[in-house]
Amino acid sequence: MSLNNSELAVLLDKARRGDLRATGKLLTIMEDPYRLPPEFFDMVASQAGRAHVIGVTGIPGAGKSTLISRLIPELRRRGARVAVIAIDPTSPISGGALLGDRLRMQDHAMDPGVFIRSVSTRGLKGGLSLAALSMIELFDALGYEKILVETVGVGQAEVDIMSAAHTILVVTMPGVGDDVQALKAGVMEIGDIYVLNKSDLPDAQKAYEYLSFALDKGELGSYDSGWTPKLFKVSAVMGQGMAELADAIDEHASYIRSIGLARLKVASRRLTLIRLMSERMLTVAVEEEFKRVKAELEAKALKAKGILAEASEVARRACKNLDNLPPT
Amino acid sequence: MSSPQYIEERPFKVIVAKIGLDGHDRGAKVIARALKDAGFEVVYTGIRQTPEQVARAAVEEDADVIGISILSGAHIHHIQRLMEKLKEMGADDIPVVVGGTIPVIDVDKLKELGVKDVFLPGESLRRITDVIRTLAEERRRKVRLL
Ligand SMILES: Nc1nc2c(ncn2[C@@H]2O[C@H](COP(=O)(O)OP(=O)(O)OP(=O)(O)O)[C@@H](O)[C@H]2O)c(=O)[nH]1
Ligand SMILES: [Mg+2]
Numbered sequence: 001m002s003l004n005n006s007e008l009a010v011l012l013d014k015a016r017r018g019d020l021r022a023t024g025k026l027l028t029i030m031e032d033p034y035r036l037p038p039e040f041f042d043m044v045a046s047q048a049g050r051a052h053v054i055g056v057t058g059i060p061g062a063g064k065s066t067l068i069s070r071l072i073p074e075l076r077r078r079g080a081r082v083a084v085i086a087i088d089p090t091s092p093i094s095g096g097a098l099l100g101d102r103l104r105m106q107d108h109a110m111d112p113g114v115f116i117r118s119v120s121t122r123g124l125k126g127g128l129s130l131a132a133l134s135m136i137e138l139f140d141a142l143g144y145e146k147i148l149v150e151t152v153g154v155g156q157a158e159v160d161i162m163s164a165a166h167t168i169l170v171v172t173m174p175g176v177g178d179d180v181q182a183l184k185a186g187v188m189e190i191g192d193i194y195v196l197n198k199s200d201l202p203d204a205q206k207a208y209e210y211l212s213f214a215l216d217k218g219e220l221g222s223y224d225s226g227w228t229p230k231l232f233k234v235s236a237v238m239g240q241g242m243a244e245l246a247d248a249i250d251e252h253a254s255y256i257r258s259i260g261l262a263r264l265k266v267a268s269r270r271l272t273l274i275r276l277m278s279e280r281m282l283t284v285a286v287e288e289e290f291k292r293v294k295a296e297l298e299a300k301a302l303k304a305k306g307i308l309a310e311a312s313e314v315a316r317r318a319c320k321n322l323d324n325l326p327p328t
Numbered sequence: 329m330s331s332p333q334y335i336e337e338r339p340f341k342v343i344v345a346k347i348g349l350d351g352h353d354r355g356a357k358v359i360a361r362a363l364k365d366a367g368f369e370v371v372y373t374g375i376r377q378t379p380e381q382v383a384r385a386a387v388e389e390d391a392d393v394i395g396i397s398i399l400s401g402a403h404i405h406h407i408q409r410l411m412e413k414l415k416e417m418g419a420d421d422i423p424v425v426v427g428g429t430i431p432v433i434d435v436d437k438l439k440e441l442g443v444k445d446v447f448l449p450g451e452s453l454r455r456i457t458d459v460i461r462t463l464a465e466e467r468r469r470k471v472r473l474l
Contacts, residue, residue: 007473014474021418024390025473028338096339096364102385103374109381116388120369 003029005037012044015142018112023142027117030138031131034280041137048140049266052080052253053147055165057158057190062171063197064150065104066236072114073107074246075146083144084116085135087128087151087161101150115144129160130276133269136164160276162190164269166262167252168222171195172211174203191221192252193230195245200235208233227255285318339369340392340464345382346375347398347406356397359427359456363395366457368464379409387419392464398428404437411442421470423463427451 008029014022033041056064068084075082086101097120108114119131132149139147149165151158162168170191194215196208211231214220221229230248234241256262293314300306344360346353353375360372371389373381386394394414398406407426414420426438427447435446445459 003473011473019418020384020387024387028390031338096366096368096370098360098364099369099371102371102389106373106377106381109378109384118371118389 051140058171080145083139383413
């Protein structure tokens with residue numbers, strides 16, 4: 001049973017006209033786009049493609065959420081509508097999840113031009129990255145010009161998410177910066193802009209010098225696009241350095257637009273969506289087929305007979321079941 | 329029409345917020361932790377929240393339940409504002425529960441405002457999570473796209 005296409009279209013229209021409740025509901029629907037009417041996904045995507053997607057990553061506690069909350073008014077002042085997707089990589093094993101990023105992003109309640117949504121790893125069968133990319137597509141379609149995505153910089157999901165960002169901010173703080181390990185977690189080479197936050201703390205200058213040195217030597221940052229990575233020293237709690245940082249973010253946006261990379265990024269985000277959705281479809285098909293034959297296979301499993309053969313049989317039948325999906 | 333895909337499989341999402349000027353949030357934090365342990369997705373928005381902020385958070389997060397902790401005296405006024413705000417945003421289908429040091433005589437007043445349940449000091453965490461789960465389940469069954 002699928003969602004009703006015309007109902008969804010009405011909801012999308014409401015959201016486009018500024019109904020925040022409709023936007024909140026649509027985000028829930030987009031979290032797992034697997035069973036959406038295909039035309040609806042295209043309807044959303046066809047209205048998207050203009051937003052500037054900004055990945056904000058870095059070690060836990062570096063101040064990403066606080067920084068975002070201070071960047072929001074700066075970006076608003078420049079006329080952009082701002083959406084935030086705060087991804088909380090809380091342990092998927094134990095019970096539920098406690099999503100805390102929002103605690104630091106409180107000041108927008110009176111401003112209809114800001115929308116903040118938390119996403120947790122839990123309960124998302126399609127995976128975190130599928131949810132995040134799909135939600136980016138929606139925010140983009142709704143006319144949010146700046147979409148900030150907060151993640152902790154580890155793991156495959158984060159790699160997929162960050163690969164969809166036009167601009168990547170890597171946030172770090174004093175006391176860890178002189179240890180290359182601290183930045184290693186896969187973020188050494190991906191940043192367009194490095195942010196040394198908490199520069200109000202005692203060790204800030206030392207950390208800044210270390211990072212400048214690494215940057216000058218080309219050990220830090222992404223050079224693939226021809227952009228020279230930048231480094232900023234800020235204090236999110238004091239609100240220091242935000243204007244300069246927002247300028248750099250906009251400068252990077254203009255740069256990637258000028259070389260045509262902005263559009264390529266949108267295309268690559270949709271390619272990733274196609275890959276993730278097909279993975280999701282296959283996973284569901286395999287689960288269903290496996291559930292169907294599980295009891296029969298038990299004897300074989302005990303006798304250690306035909307284990308690989310059965311696996312490929314399950315896979316083959318799962319794909320066949322996919323063939324029998326109603327044509328779209 | 330309610331839509332199966334919309335209600336399937338997701339854990340329940342609850343906003344836990346502390347409204348009012350006082351800075352203590354031990355109670356709210358204990359509830360937040362208990363809900364997390366009971367399998368909920370808890371969006372904790374912390375202390376000194378205004379009714380506007382709570383309503384906005386609930387709408388943006390598409391919450392299933394809103395849990396408010398209140399210690400200061402102005403609970404009736406705050407909850408009234410919250411209910412108005414939710415209604416204004418088309419979100420008055422999200423059930424609201426309130427906990428804190430609330431004079432017994434105000435419990436009925438809160439319920440008249442539309443609060444689904446009121447938890448007084450000493451309430452067991454078990455009952456609080458059970459009530460919130462029941463309310464979340466009910467809402468999921470009734471939820472409409474439009
Ligand atoms: N001294 C100082 N503390 C800061 C600054 N920015 C953030 N903090 C504090 O650092 C702690 C973590 O801040 P968050 O914004 O939650 O950090 P985060 O990177 O989003 O954390 P996770 O989402 O848990 O990975 C909080 O206690 C903040 O108050 C800053 O500029 N200076
Ligand atoms: Mg955070």
